[in-house]
Amino acid sequence: MSENKQKISKNRESKTSETGVSLKNLAAHLGLSITSLSLVLNDKPGANSIPQETKDRIFRAAEEFNYRPNYFARSLRAQKSFTLGVVVPELSDGYSGMVLNGVEAVLAKEGYFYLTTSHLHRDDLLKHNPQMLIERQVEGIIAVDTPIRFPTTLPVVTVSGHDKIKGITNVVLNHQHAAELGVGHLFTLGHRQIAFIKGQDFSSDTKIRWETISEAALKRGLKIEPKLVAQLEGDIPSPEIGYVAMKKILAARKPFTAVFAFNDVSAIGAIRALEEAGLRVPQDVSVLGFDDIYAAAFLNPALTTIRQPLFEMGKLAAQTVLNQLAKSNIEASKIPQTLTVEPELVIRNSTAHVKK
Amino acid sequence: MSENKQKISKNRESKTSETGVSLKNLAAHLGLSITSLSLVLNDKPGANSIPQETKDRIFRAAEEFNYRPNYFARSLRAQKSFTLGVVVPELSDGYSGMVLNGVEAVLAKEGYFYLTTSHLHRDDLLKHNPQMLIERQVEGIIAVDTPIRFPTTLPVVTVSGHDKIKGITNVVLNHQHAAELGVGHLFTLGHRQIAFIKGQDFSSDTKIRWETISEAALKRGLKIEPKLVAQLEGDIPSPEIGYVAMKKILAARKPFTAVFAFNDVSAIGAIRALEEAGLRVPQDVSVLGFDDIYAAAFLNPALTTIRQPLFEMGKLAAQTVLNQLAKSNIEASKIPQTLTVEPELVIRNSTAHVKK
DNA sequence: TCGTTTTAGTAAATCGTTTTAGTGACTTTT
DNA sequence: AAAAGTCACTAAAACGATTTACTAAAACGA
Numbered sequence: 001m002s003e004n005k006q007k008i009s010k011n012r013e014s015k016t017s018e019t020g021v022s023l024k025n026l027a028a029h030l031g032l033s034i035t036s037l038s039l040v041l042n043d044k045p046g047a048n049s050i051p052q053e054t055k056d057r058i059f060r061a062a063e064e065f066n067y068r069p070n071y072f073a074r075s076l077r078a079q080k081s082f083t084l085g086v087v088v089p090e091l092s093d094g095y096s097g098m099v100l101n102g103v104e105a106v107l108a109k110e111g112y113f114y115l116t117t118s119h120l121h122r123d124d125l126l127k128h129n130p131q132m133l134i135e136r137q138v139e140g141i142i143a144v145d146t147p148i149r150f151p152t153t154l155p156v157v158t159v160s161g162h163d164k165i166k167g168i169t170n171v172v173l174n175h176q177h178a179a180e181l182g183v184g185h186l187f188t189l190g191h192r193q194i195a196f197i198k199g200q201d202f203s204s205d206t207k208i209r210w211e212t213i214s215e216a217a218l219k220r221g222l223k224i225e226p227k228l229v230a231q232l233e234g235d236i237p238s239p240e241i242g243y244v245a246m247k248k249i250l251a252a253r254k255p256f257t258a259v260f261a262f263n264d265v266s267a268i269g270a271i272r273a274l275e276e277a278g279l280r281v282p283q284d285v286s287v288l289g290f291d292d293i294y295a296a297a298f299l300n301p302a303l304t305t306i307r308q309p310l311f312e313m314g315k316l317a318a319q320t321v322l323n324q325l326a327k328s329n330i331e332a333s334k335i336p337q338t339l340t341v342e343p344e345l346v347i348r349n350s351t352a353h354v355k356k
Numbered sequence: 357m358s359e360n361k362q363k364i365s366k367n368r369e370s371k372t373s374e375t376g377v378s379l380k381n382l383a384a385h386l387g388l389s390i391t392s393l394s395l396v397l398n399d400k401p402g403a404n405s406i407p408q409e410t411k412d413r414i415f416r417a418a419e420e421f422n423y424r425p426n427y428f429a430r431s432l433r434a435q436k437s438f439t440l441g442v443v444v445p446e447l448s449d450g451y452s453g454m455v456l457n458g459v460e461a462v463l464a465k466e467g468y469f470y471l472t473t474s475h476l477h478r479d480d481l482l483k484h485n486p487q488m489l490i491e492r493q494v495e496g497i498i499a500v501d502t503p504i505r506f507p508t509t510l511p512v513v514t515v516s517g518h519d520k521i522k523g524i525t526n527v528v529l530n531h532q533h534a535a536e537l538g539v540g541h542l543f544t545l546g547h548r549q550i551a552f553i554k555g556q557d558f559s560s561d562t563k564i565r566w567e568t569i570s571e572a573a574l575k576r577g578l579k580i581e582p583k584l585v586a587q588l589e590g591d592i593p594s595p596e597i598g599y600v601a602m603k604k605i606l607a608a609r610k611p612f613t614a615v616f617a618f619n620d621v622s623a624i625g626a627i628r629a630l631e632e633a634g635l636r637v638p639q640d641v642s643v644l645g646f647d648d649i650y651a652a653a654f655l656n657p658a659l660t661t662i663r664q665p666l667f668e669m670g671k672l673a674a675q676t677v678l679n680q681l682a683k684s685n686i687e688a689s690k691i692p693q694t695l696t697v698e699p700e701l702v703i704r705n706s707t708a709h710v711k712k
Numbered sequence: 713t714c715g716t717t718t719t720a721g722t723a724a725a726t727c728g729t730t731t732t733a734g735t736g737a738c739t740t741t742t
Numbered sequence: 743a744a745a746a747g748t749c750a751c752t753a754a755a756a757c758g759a760t761t762t763a764c765t766a767a768a769a770c771g772a
Contacts, residue, residue, distance in 0.1 A: 022728055029762050038730060046731080071493050072437075073728035076428035076757050083471075091460075092453035092650070100447045106472055113471045113492060115439075118460055135424050136469060231769045239654035268654045275656065294448070298595035298624045299658045300631065377756060389722050394760060402761080405719050429758030432727050 021065040022225055030061055037062075041069075074135070082112050082320055085133030088144045089202075090118045092239035094265065094293045095310065099144050099159050102314020110322060114138075119146060121202050121235045126150075132244050140321035144314075145204050155324035155335075157317045163339060169324075171317045171339045175205070178306050178343035179212035182260055182288055185304070187220050190354035191258040191286060195228040197245045197270060200235065201260040206262070209290075213260065227252040232266055242266025246273035257285060257354045262295045262304055264289035271299070271350070282352035294348055302348035309341050316341065377421040388415055397425075431493070438468050440677055444500045445472045449593035450621065450649045451666065455500050455515050458670020466678060470494075474632075475502060477558050477591045479567075480505075488610030496677035498670075501560050511666040511680035511691075513673045517560050520693060523561055524678075527673045527695045531561070534662050534699035535568035538616055538644055541660070543576050546710035547614040547642060551584040553601045553626060555618040556591065562618070565646075569616065588622055598622025602629035613641060613710045620645035621653045622662055627655070627706070638708035648702055658704035666696050672697065 027034045032054070039047040040058045047055070061067075086103060088096040100116070107114055115136060117129035130141060130150040142156035148156065148165060152314055156168045164170075186194055196213065199206035215226055230245040236264050242261060248254075250273060259274075261267035267289035271281050279285050281301055289296060292307035324335060387406045388410070395403040395570045403411070405500060417423075431437050442459060444452040454470070463470055471492060473485035485508040486497060496511035504512065504521055511522045520526075542550055552569065553560035586601035598617060605612075615630075617623035620632055623645035627637050635641050637657055645652060648663035672695055680691060 024728070034729080035731080035752055035754095036750085039751095044728080044731085048753095049750085050751075054750080067578050068491050069730095070432070070728050071491060072428050072432035073757090074730080076432055076759090077728085077730050079757075081428075089451075091447070091456045092450070094448065094450060094453075094650075097446075097448035097450075097453050100472070101474065104447075104472070108473070113473075113488075115469045116456070116460070117464070117469075118457065129498070135427060145577060236650075238650045243654065263652070268651060271656065272654050272658075294450075294594045295621070295624060295651050298599065298628050300627065302628075350603075380758075390759080391722060391761080392720085398760080402721095406721070407719085410720080425760095426758050429727090430760080432729090432758085433760050435727075441737095450755085521720095 011326075020048070021067050022070065026058075026061055026067055027146060028052035029065075032058070041067075043281060081137040081139055083136070083138050084112060084318070085116045085130065085136070085138035085141045086116045086144065087130055087133070088116060088118055088147045089142065089146060089235075090237070095237075095291065096144050098180050098310035099314035099317070102311040102316075103318040104314075105311075106315050106318035106322070109290070111205050112322070114142075121315055123149075139325055142314075142317045142321060143205060144317075145295045147202075147204060150214050155321050158204075159313050159317050162204055162208055165223065167335065169320050169337065169339060170315050171309050171320070171337055171341065172208075172342045173205075173313075174210045174342050175212045176215070178290075178308075179209070179216040180292070181343060181345040182222065182306050183213060184348070185351065186258045186260065186268055186286060186288060187222070189286060189351060192222060192354075193225070193228070193254075193256040193258075195230075195249050195256040195259045196224065197242060197249075197259065197261045197266050198229060198231040200232045200241075202235065203232075203262075209262065225254060225256075227254045228256050232262055239264060239265050239269030241270065242269025244269070245271045246270035248273075258288065258351070259285060260288045262290060264291045264293045264303055267303055267305070267350070268295075268299060271301075282350050283355070286350075286351035288351055290342075296346075297348065299350070301350045304348045304351040307344040307346050309344075330340070373625060377423050378426065379423070380673060382414075382417055382421060382423055385421075386413060388414070392582055396412075397423075419658060431523050435493075435494060437493040439492070439494050440470045440674070441486065441492070441494035441497045442470050442500065443486055443489070443497065443502045444472060444474055444594065445591075446476055447472070451647065452500050454666035455670035455673070458667040458672075459498060459674040460670075461667075462674035462678070463670050468678070470498075475512055479505075495548045495681055496618065498673045498677060500670075500673075502558060503558075511677050513676045514560075515669050515673050516566050519560075523691065525676050525678060525693065525695060527669050527676070528564075528666050529561075529669075530696045530698050531564045531568040532571070534623050534646075534664075535565070535572040537699060537701040538646070539569060539572035539578070541703070541707065542614045542616065542642060542644060543578070545614075545642060545707060548710075549581070549584070549610075549612040549614075550578065550582065551586075551605050552611040553598060553605075553615065553617045553622050554587040556588045558591065558598075559588075559618075565618065581610060581612075583610045584612050588618055593621060595621050595625030595628065596657055597623025599629045600625070602626035606630075606633050613640065614644065614707070616644045616646075619647060620647045620649045623659055623661070623706070624651075624655060627657075636658045638706050641710070642707035642710075644707055648700075652702075653704065655706075657706045660704045660707040661702050663700040665700075669697055 023034045023037050027037050037058055040055050119125040119129055126149045143158045145160045158170045161170045184300035198210055228249055231250040232241045232242045232245055259270055261270050267287050271287055274281055274285050281287050289303045292305045296303040296305050379390045379393050383393050393414055396411050405513055419588055475481040482505045497519055499514045501516045515524045517526045558582050584605055586604040588597045588601055590597045614625055617626050623643050627643055630637055630641050645659045645661035648661045652659040652661050
């Protein structure tokens, strides 16, 4: 017996030592079959007939030798990877990270992990990266602010995706509500000439954001002056591009009293451009952001913005994928097309009542 | 033949269809053995005796049915996961994301992926998360701003880790140089009473940063006034904690003309606190940050800061792990303890010459 | 023409699980 | 005392690749 044990522990050392004991080792040590151990350790019905005493021996030995089922063997057999894939534009944009926090919070509880890939808005990677994830046997995919350019039958959930694709659930902000909050806030403060900074074409929220804002403006009898609209260009997640957009608007020399930016990052750039032009925020021009990134509260002036619950969106996306995995094929047919979360208007100091 | 093909493609449909053809399927279709296909497709020496014609048949069939070796099967056999683990405090702190971008850039080229876990500075997760990664058979671990609290024989590389642990490589900033740049810059501008915001205890750079800054100050005959030193507290990556620290310093009512903050995020909070106290930056007080996050250039005033090349640090870390994996055990004994990257002083508008 | 080499492959073991289908040895029922 | 159950297990197949150790036939050399 103790001889056996010796053998095991020796064996263990001799291995890369990272890979612990195998079921085979353990079974030999106990003088039982692999089957019995597997049955008992996984608490399968087949273990019913095995007396508690034997079960305890097995549990004790597993504990003692710190047995961990080999991930590859288990996954190969079960055809399950306990892994999701997450596709993001890139990780340092202050957006994806928050979403991933939410994803991880949900997955960790279920013993799932996730692989991340960034497509950097490159068309080839947009196809290639998800393919690689699928070859890696991910069980489902979460696409964050990323268009779906790959075929698959796996569960797919997007965060801020707006393409209505059969079988794909989109976790989205209630954009109509967001636009109402934003335009409504500026309108209430008396602003009638509002400049807008649109998102880049590749950003999945650009279109819907613009449509809902247009509607909200129209509803209040505001007409949008094309010269007061600029679009973000370039794919770096830096305020620089907001600065450039704002410059463009200023160059048009059309009067305006407020700016509704596509996001907080571009709002920061816009503020810089305004101040360089000698305009004070919010005394001369109000600036409204979108997202509520961490820094928003500490800018100077502190940014008024529309908050997106990114952490919650990540959680919701992960939960939805796991739900689909748990469901039978029949039930899976009735997956929701859209899951909506609510925005929140956070009023700080970058917006003020229009000057008399 | 065409019958065979029919069978294969049917088989393919009938499966979850995500899992493509197996070698077995393919071999049956070609009337060859699994062995031959494996040998040829992996270009093993054993395939030397197989005529080009047969090889071509195999390649064509693999192409036609889009054969992809099963990841689990291959990994089980080879005891290789082609996956690294990355441990971070959390993903939305504007620091880890940049590092991960670098990591991914290197790994993608080699067909590697990575699993991420966040420990949120929690002691239990600091041990548990890496354990889970190891059970998932990662081949190496990259720890970003994270202390090593787990045993392993896998290659481990830290980014901004300072514990000298045998076998672990630390990718670090040249802190001495960074301190020289920072303190030197303020000194040159005439500042003699400088306040400091130290990092949280859990942050791996806190200690070394403080030591090197102290030295650089001493060297210039500056003495550090304890009342002008505050430490960040709390683990949210928000400027709020810098704001609180600055308030504390202000409460001491000791005069000072400059602040050297632990990082840009806390510098943002500090600026807010200063302005609330009626002090103008940089006219009354200069503020120096650290990191050079994206927003730094667009704050108001634009932040003078010490830039850390986070992307490069991520690349270097990943490269180092891969190198170690490629090395034989003998060579592996001479892994470098430390890899150093250089900081850069980025002068913007938050620092100015001291008032006469 | 016999022995050796080369050519063209293949059978089977292996990685470490899970799961199906058993197998003896007892015990209970009738 | 034979049939039917229960109990306590186990053998072997399967997941899908890689790899080692072969075989049978053809070609070559002396």
